[in-house]
Amino acid sequence: MRRAVAFALAALALVCAAPANASRTVAVDAAGAVHAYVVGADGALYHAPPGGVLARVGGAGLAQEPVAVERDGQGRLLVVARTDDGALLALPDGDWSARVQVAAGAAGSPELLVLSDGKLALFYRGVDGKLWSVTEGVGGWQSPVSLADDAAGDPTATLDHSAAIFVVYRSTTGAIVTPDGLQNLGPAASDPAVVRYPDGRLEVFARAADGTLWRAAQELPLFGFGPVTPLAAGPVIGTPAAVLDGARNLHVFARDAGGALQEITSATALGGALSGDPAAIRNRFGLIEVFAPSGATWLARAQSAALTWELGFRALGEAAPAAAPAPVPLLASPTPAPVVVSPTYAPRRLLVDLRADARAGRTSTVFKGLTLRGVPAGATVTATCGKGCKRASLSFRNVAGTVSLKPFFAKRAKQGTLKAGTKIRVVVSAPNMIAAVKTLTVRPRKAPTVATRCLAPGAAAETLCA
Template sequence: MAVSTTPGTNWKTNVKLDGGLAAEPAPVLNADRRMQVFVKGTDGALWSRWQNRGFTWGAWAKHDGALTDGMPAPVLGRDGKIRVFYRTPDDLLQVITQNGVNGAFGAPVELARNIGSDPVAALGADGRIHVFFRGSDNALWYTRNQGVFYEEYTAPASLGGGLKEKPAAALDGSGRLVVAVRGSDDGLWTIQQKSENSADWASFQQRTTGVTDYPTVATDAAGRVQIFYRGSNGAAWRVGQNSDYQSFAASATLNGGITHRPTAALAQDGRLNVFVVGTDGALWVAVQTAENADSYTNFQSLGGGVGVATPIADHENLLHAFFRGSGSAQHLWDTAQVWA
């Protein structure tokens, strides 16, 4: 059976982009829609590879002074500049920022101490960047831009809770940020802003139980937050936000046998694509049966021997799934949609 994908496209064979990765890759778009992928290198430094003007890939570049202990969190700001947030080996939260639109990066800046997980970053409704992380006390913490001065950040503030791993965050269709976490009880919990751009947050709410990895989030075509996780039965599961952007539906399985958490991205036809690593070590994908549908196709194999894939849409709005390859080299690989 042909892999279900956006009409008019196919999935091409995996492409090796070389490099040596010590953690999962983190892609982001520059202001001119060129992709750039940030990774922790085998030397512990932050590296990236980005596309040239013609959308071919340039050489790997090391970001001097930036040492990371895990997966970085790049985000494109409303001012057109990328910021990359990361945890250092001594548990500092640092950021590097582009000096100008589509440009090089400045020196690292420290934002917080004693963090207990890799950070995640998301834009609020007014474009301010919010950075969430687990603290050394296992609570959820965050810092955000002060006003619309994108180079200034608030002091870290605790949102409470008890986390096992890094959080996941997304802006929903109501303009409020939603953060999903795996709790210390292996439950799936969410916390949400009380109103658009608010510094006040509602209390944590448990959505389901039996979570075995930290969750990931994506928004569907209606702006509803969809939370994906690996269940205690080894299958992929989903908890979807309802149309009120407040409540969540009951958890539902996407089936499959997976080894790590699922990831997801919205394709140009308005359907979410969900990527998993199967028990065979290959990359698999399931797709919403229709825009904003609650049902998904069966998982179909994209092949390869992979780590967790991080998907992103390119300048043509075609999906790419970047992953760390198997074996001692642990190169960066890309599985991409192409026009049929």
């Protein structure tokens, strides 16, 4: 009895405290009840209320990835989602009709954070490879501000012991770093997760390239982070989720190699066959609820009491439009059965940035670098040069982030020269996406031009982008 009372008091203290961690997919309302927001296969937003199942809210053209959701200063659950063309839309309580564009040129899943004054801050990775932030002002959202130019993954944010913003992300070097460059926590193959303890200490979690889940923690709030130490012996996949329960116990969740959900810190196998990363949150009772996709269906599992879990997952339904009703046959007429056509959805456009570090001359241009930025994970890059390059073609498979095309004009040298009129054609493709075709043309006395066209799946020639 005493243990239960102590847990309840600790849970109340944590729930009543100001939010410190940003969250994707899930958030609590003013009553502390948990809501989930996800993007469906049709590009629309879906909402699962507390204890309910997913229902289509509305919208179109949203990227099928985790959305950011937090409670704003008016007590509403503000959802920020990325569209296929890179715009970030803010939707109060998920209301599509009230949407406001906050930023453009986003390349990944956004992150929202409640600041100490109750206003919101938004963080995202751009197609230009930069890390950006946008904050709420008196009259609405302010202009985006660049924080760093080496982002290869999506950011995670929280408040430190002094209520200052703390952001970590995976850089183009493969390390988990802070925008100011003062903290390099270690190499990772996933985006990071972070928790803040009641005394203000921070702890960061990420997955290494060999599947090991590691942690890096502050010993004291004012101190830097200690060395990276392994948290799980067995390999995990995807990005972990971390949260404190009402008794300040740490819970870290990740999928094992078979897709089953594991609670790493207590070595508890929660099962399931998950196809996406988990999202975890503490509810008003101080208990943990976890949400994750399993194919087209979303699942949820919650603690039934401190350190114990419900017997199994609860199905939230599919984030997909309702199936059309079966046609009713006309018995009086021998007409053929109607053909039911399944809905199809247009492939999303792939957005990348081709950037040249070059100095133009009278008849040629000196290149110090030529890079593709914002390449999505698992993409294929094919580049060709008609004449004047050191190599006729380059090919990269299963790449992500920033890809260098420097071998076109220099093998070992730091720079190379291309004559005016030289053209480099770059195609960036990924499964079920409209490929990006970038053509760079070297000009005399002027900076090179970059033309963008689109190549639809299965098409033989590129066209103007819609």
